[in-house]
Amino acid sequence: MSQNTDDALIKAKNLTKKYRDFTAVDSINFGISNGECFGLLGPNGAGKTTTIKMIQCVLPLTAGALMVAGMDVTKRSREIKAMIGIAPQEDNLDPDFTVVYNLVVYARYFDIPKTESLARAGQLLKFMQLEEKRDVLIGNLSSGMKRRVILMRALINQPQILILDEPTTGLDPQARHLIWDKIKRLKKQGVTIVLTTHYMEEAAHLCDRMLIMDNGKIIEEGNPETLVKKHVGEEVLEVAYDEKVMDYLKSSFPEAKLEIVNDRIQVFSSQPRGLFTEILDKFSFKGAILRNANLEDTFLKLTGRRLRE
Amino acid sequence: MNEKAYVISIFNLPKLSYRMWLVWRRNFDVFMKTYLVNFIPPLVEPLFYLVGLGYGLGGFVQPQEGLRYIAFIAPALVAVSMMYSSFFECTYASFIRMYYQKTFNAIIATPVNLEEVIAGEILWGATKSFINSSIMLVVVLIFGLITSPLFLLIPPLSFLIGILFASIAMCFTAIIPNIDSFNYPSFLYITPMFILSGTFFTITGLPQPIQIFAKIFFPLTHAVALSRALALGRINSSLLFNLGWILIAAPVFFIAAINLMKRRLIK
Ligand SMILES: Nc1ncnc2c1ncn2[C@@H]1O[C@H](COP(=O)(O)OP(=O)(O)OP(=O)(O)O)[C@@H](O)[C@H]1O
Ligand SMILES: [Mg+2]
Numbered sequence: 012m013s014q015n016t017d018d019a020l021i022k023a024k025n026l027t028k029k030y031r032d033f034t035a036v037d038s039i040n041f042g043i044s045n046g047e048c049f050g051l052l053g054p055n056g057a058g059k060t061t062t063i064k065m066i067q068c069v070l071p072l073t074a075g076a077l078m079v080a081g082m083d084v085t086k087r088s089r090e091i092k093a094m095i096g097i098a099p100q101e102d103n104l105d106p107d108f109t110v111v112y113n114l115v116v117y118a119r120y121f122d123i124p125k126t127e128s129l130a131r132a133g134q135l136l137k138f139m140q141l142e143e144k145r146d147v148l149i150g151n152l153s154s155g156m157k158r159r160v161i162l163m164r165a166l167i168n169q170p171q172i173l174i175l176d177e178p179t180t181g182l183d184p185q186a187r188h189l190i191w192d193k194i195k196r197l198k199k200q201g202v203t204i205v206l207t208t209h210y211m212e213e214a215a216h217l218c219d220r221m222l223i224m225d226n227g228k229i230i231e232e233g234n235p236e237t238l239v240k241k242h243v244g245e246e247v248l249e250v251a252y253d254e255k256v257m258d259y260l261k262s263s264f265p266e267a268k269l270e271i272v273n274d275r276i277q278v279f280s281s282q283p284r285g286l287f288t289e290i291l292d293k294f295s296f297k298g299a300i301l302r303n304a305n306l307e308d309t310f311l312k313l314t315g316r317r318l319r320e
Numbered sequence: 321m322n323e324k325a326y327v328i329s330i331f332n333l334p335k336l337s338y339r340m341w342l343v344w345r346r347n348f349d350v351f352m353k354t355y356l357v358n359f360i361p362p363l364v365e366p367l368f369y370l371v372g373l374g375y376g377l378g379g380f381v382q383p384q385e386g387l388r389y390i391a392f393i394a395p396a397l398v399a400v401s402m403m404y405s406s407f408f409e410c411t412y413a414s415f416i417r418m419y420y421q422k423t424f425n426a427i428i429a430t431p432v433n434l435e436e437v438i439a440g441e442i443l444w445g446a447t448k449s450f451i452n453s454s455i456m457l458v459v460v461l462i463f464g465l466i467t468s469p470l471f472l473l474i475p476p477l478s479f480l481i482g483i484l485f486a487s488i489a490m491c492f493t494a495i496i497p498n499i500d501s502f503n504y505p506s507f508l509y510i511t512p513m514f515i516l517s518g519t520f521f522t523i524t525g526l527p528q529p530i531q532i533f534a535k536i537f538f539p540l541t542h543a544v545a546l547s548r549a550l551a552l553g554r555i556n557s558s559l560l561f562n563l564g565w566i567l568i569a570a571p572v573f574f575i576a577a578i579n580l581m582k583r584r585l586i587k
Contacts, residue, residue, distance in 0.1 A: 030587055069428050071586060089431045097429045103422035107350040116349065120342055120430035168430075 020045040020172065020203050021066060025075035028061050028227075035061045037227035038075060048194065048204040050214045050221030050235075054314050057224040059207040060100055063176055066205065067097050079172070093121060096170030098161045100177050100207075104149045110160055111136070111145045114167050121168040128167060135163040138193065155182045162190060166197075173197060174205045179213060191217060211307040215239075225314050235306050242312050243304040248278040248287050251298040259293065260286075279308070334435035334578045342432060343440025344447070346423075362401060362452035366459050369397050373520070384522055387552070394465040395551035396519040398456045398474060399481070399543040405452035406482040407510060410445040410489035411502050417441075418493070424585065438581045442486040442574060449482025450475060460551070468553025477550070481543045484566055487573035488539070494580035517541040518548075535565075542566050 019042030028036040036058040043049045051059045064070035065077055068088035077084045079091045105113050111132050118128030136142045139159045144152060152160065162178055175194070179187045194217055198204060208214050214221060215235045222232040231238060250256055252274045260269055260278060267280035280286055287301045351358055374390030384392040417423040424437050454475050460466055492505045516530065517523070517540035523531055534541045542562035549559050 067429055069425075088433070092429065093431045095429075099425070099429070101422060101425070103426040105346075105423060105426065106421055107353070112349075116346055117426070117430065119345065120339070120427060120432050122431075 019043055020080055021205070022078045023075065026062070026065065026072060026077055027074040028065060028070065029073040035227050039229050041222055041229065041232070043203065043205060046198070046201050046203055047219040048198050048206060048217050050218035051205065051207045051224065052214055052221055052310060053224035058227040059224060060176055063174055063205065063207065067095055067174060068092050093168070094171045095174060096165035096168055096172070097174045098165040098176060098178050102157055102161065104157060104160055104164070106149045109146045109148055110141065110152070113149060113160060114164055117164050118167045123168065131167055135166055139163055140189065155186055158182055159186060170202065172203045172205065176207050177209065178206070179208065179210065211305065211310055215306040223310065223313055231313055239304050239306055239309045243279060243308045244281060245304055246284065246301050247304050247308055249300050249302065250276045250278065250290065252276055256290065256294060330576050330579045332579055334439065334575060335433065336436055336439050339432045340436040340439040340443060343427060343437050344443045347441070347444040348447070359455065362405065362455045363459065366397050366401060366456045370394060370459070370463060391465045393520055394460040394463065395548040396544045398453050398460060399540060399547040400514060400519060401456045402449040402453045402478045402481045402543060403485050403510070403513070403540050406445040406449040406486040407489045409448045410441060410486040411493055411505070412499065414441050414490065415493050415499050415502070419499070434582055434585060435578050438490060438578045442483060442490055442577060445486025445489065446479050446482030449485065450479045453478040466551045468551065470550040470553050473550050474547055477546060480570060481539070481566060483574060484539055484570040487570065487577040490577035491573060491580055494577065494584045513538040513540045518544045539566065539569060
């Protein structure tokens, strides 16, 4: 988990991407170490997918440098692509083929012979619990099953780097846990994982390190737990919205940050536990809870609550 | 980029490897999954033309170039099937794969590059030309409308002609905004070419400017001339011009198609 980017497996230096005049990725620097699970977080349009597409050598850089395994993405795209497995955000499975044939045809692009790809497909189908859909056309799968097939396809070339762009969007909890489990196993095997997600729980659960992007820039970077502690603290107090409580909080604790979310007041303060007991004493009402601060609090604090267009 | 550099960049030599055949193979596999369905239309359509135009209309038409009307149009219909099959493969079908199915996006994430994807698509379009025109050729043969063993050169020629039409098609695919826009090249280019390329009447019957226009802008003119000459064994020196035109145009459009597609897809 080195912050030192010199020995990084993926290394970006002043990486920039412009679509005409619009800057989607704005001179960012980061390093991803061999064997870590690295999260790319950020609101819609932050530039996550754009960054990923540059790593996988399908989108030219506008400026800056990007190296993968010591190779320049602008010069050695074939070798880099051969070592990457990608589960893209969009569904681009081949609707003309069945599940297993999608895997076989995709493997062929990596020069993997059919006997080998069939064997690998068999294992992956088993792991993803999709064996009974082996010979079903892609169009006849549910969207969650398609996500699972996309993940299988990303693994068919036994990649050293696995890039997952929102791998669990649209999955049921069972499938999500299945995929988390698989990701953790792959990490143990030494696969480097780059993950984007909008589920903070997922990011906190899986990522060793992450960076949070907004408007093409990196706004924070680090280990999930450290980030939460740094920006939100240990605990958050939540109280049902009430004007009396609100007034009381405002006057007594000017240092506390108050947010009204869904008819609840969230109190971010350096000493919430003290607050909590005090409020209970004063108003003696139910529905107040003290919970652990989490990555979602951190994310919202750093990127604001405004919706992205 | 200034204008001159822009034009030159359309003719940059693409980086191709055997991997373009992997893309070809994907399309071939899809085709073979439903090959029975795929073989029927190219078999049935020419029968309508042959019977309807050859026998029906043929009764009213004076012999063309000393041939019964049906024998005159039969080799031309073989050339027409080369044009239609490769042109429509690399317009509508390629556009669907590119835009709706995102197949190209999926493939370029592997060691196959975009140039090879486009080249593979064009080679597949050429293969469709080969398959469909060969089916047509067999039909024409059964009707007894072929009089020279040189007809055996038509299938390899159909691949070359297929590359040309598939490449022209791919150039349109690279520049049209949406799938409905294919109406423009279809109705304004392919349909007049179908009629005015010496298919249903000799080109020499047309006004001189139209003849010249057809020879310059309608590859089908050359395809029909070659197909007819080989089917009937009527070899003459003007065929060199026809073949030369295709041999030059095919690689030019092939390279242009790849570069125009790169411009469309690489942002
Ligand atoms: N091909 C393109 N042409 C023009 N602008 C683009 C293109 N692709 C992306 N953008 C813009 O670049 C910005 C970043 O997009 P990107 O897809 O990288 O966001 P993201 O962080 O992946 O968002 P999401 O969470 O919604 O997937 C957006 O404002 C988007 O509109
Ligand atoms: Mg995205």
